[in-house]
Amino acid sequence: MSHLHESKDSLIARVHRIAGQVAAVERELNGDASCATVLHRVAAVRGAVNGLMDEIIAEHLEAHVSRPGLTDAERAEGAEELLAVIRRYSK
Amino acid sequence: MSHLHESKDSLIARVHRIAGQVAAVERELNGDASCATVLHRVAAVRGAVNGLMDEIIAEHLEAHVSRPGLTDAERAEGAEELLAVIRRYSK
Amino acid sequence: MSHLHESKDSLIARVHRIAGQVAAVERELNGDASCATVLHRVAAVRGAVNGLMDEIIAEHLEAHVSRPGLTDAERAEGAEELLAVIRRYSK
């Protein structure tokens, strides 16, 4: 994603944390963790994925819709892309 | 919401359908509907509320962020308002 | 839902609060509330609907799956009904 600058490292750090949590789920499934422990872990992964999604939406909104200097057509396209994701996954 | 035009009737129609479904939940709780029936009904309400939210987000995005003629400051404010809602309720 | 006892009033009270919030959404759409105000209201409705769903799931789990005295077949059926709802609406 070429428009990312200072925020790219923070997004990558989020993805790394998620990867670590997913690896922990696998270890717990293979080990003797309780069902409840694994459930809470998977719920934490979901929360982290939601947080990542929010931040990428924020990036998109700034870079492709609200940023000064974009053309009207670029803003309209950026808004449409964002709504397509929100509508498809909002259930 | 003053910027609503042709879409206002459709948003109001969505809200009316949701109100009807909520009334149906109450009837089912008072009557002898099965638990599973009520669960599916409440899940349908949630889906309808999510759909309403998506449409209001779409309205907001168009009216306050992407619309031609807004100032940079207006777009920035509109984007911030949208992100505040998304971040607060994305769990 | 015939197995509801002391909790029925509390479920009905939740449904009434949701109905009141839905009516507020309609008033705000018709009035001059800001987009952001309506978004937060609709998000609050969604939270209240999720809370209602959790409580009905709790009722179902107790009445049809975990309650002492049920037959194995009744528990299996109650569990299947619950999973059907969870799988269908977990997106």
Place this chain on the structure above:
Amino acid sequence: MSHLHESKDSLIARVHRIAGQVAAVERELNGDASCATVLHRVAAVRGAVNGLMDEIIAEHLEAHVSRPGLTDAERAEGAEELLAVIRRYSK
């Protein structure tokens, strides 16, 4: 999770697919994928995590609540653990 039998491999396979998708998000953030592409990928991760959670809930429900031969106290405890997760993360 000691009670997993034939389903363990399928849960592990789900976790592996999620890990692969998370790695793809990182590649896309580092590469020149469009914002919209990354958003759809992250949304797909969320869907996969929700699917994993549903399956672990199904395992828990069977192993700790509905399974023939459990004591009443074991069923009550299994139901409480499940509700704790659902209530905490249903927003």
